[in-house]
Amino acid sequence: MHFKYHVPGACKAVGAALLVEAANMGDPDAQYELGCRLRIENDHVQSDQQAFHYIEQAVDQLHPGALYLLGAVYLTGDCVKRDIASAMWCFHRASEKGHAGAAIAYGSLLLKGAEVPEVITRFNSGKSPSTGKMxxxxxxxxxxxxxxxxxxxxxxxxxxxxxxxxxxxxxFEIQEEKLKQIQQ
Incomplete structure (x- = not known):
């Protein structure tokens, strides 16, 4: 309340302290929000390392917003080596949790010809956990x-x-179907 709302008696310092405490206690929403705020709003942070630390903690808990942000970082190569496969994995996991932006990014990469990383496809093959059959x-x-x-x-x-x-x-599919009919 102290951090998000402009109400009488609100104190940003108290809000920031509560957010840091919640993030350090392992709350993924707090970790994600703190990471974002440190990166955007804090002129005193000398590097993005502290912000990235909290974002990574939220990613470890599969927070969809953090996964999307990390995917964007990997896709652009901002602060890390550009890695399309890692970006695809992040977008895939975030989209599984219903993150619209991640789903758009993942779908767009698929249409541009990016291959689905093996780490994602590996779970679609092998033994079925329920039947044990291949x-x-x-x-x-x-x-x-x-x-x-x-x-x-x-x-x-x-x-x-x-x-x-x-x-x-x-x-596109309708147009393709028409072309097939013409060719026959």
Whole structure:
């Protein structure tokens, strides 16, 4: 309350102390918020290391916002070596938790030709935990289908951009179908 709202009696110092305490106690929402605030609002932080420390702690607990932010950092190469596979993993995990921005980023990368990292696909093959039988290894999955699933996640989260991407893909599929009919 002290940190977020401009109400009589609110004290930013108390709010900051409570946020730091919650982050140090392991609250992923507090870790993510503190990491963001340290990076954006604090002129006294000499580097992004302290902010990144709290973001990493939130990522370790699979906080969707932190995963999305770390994915963006890996994608752009800001503060770390550019790593598309790590960005894809972060976006994938955040989209599984319903993060619309991560779903859009992941779907867009799939459409641009980025390959799904093995760390993600590895769990789609092998033995079934329930039956113990070997699952069939699927051939390379269709990136358009995978991207469509991601844009659906974004649309269900209320993201207009997800709806726009779904419409574009639908138009693309209709156009492809017409071309196939003409060629026959």
């Amino acid at each position: 699952r069939k290894r699927t051939a390379q999955q269709d990136p358009i289908k995978l991207a469509k699933e991601q844009f659906q996640i974004a649309a269900e989260a209320g993201c207009d951009l997800g709806l726009r991407w779904l419409k574009r893909l639908e138009d």
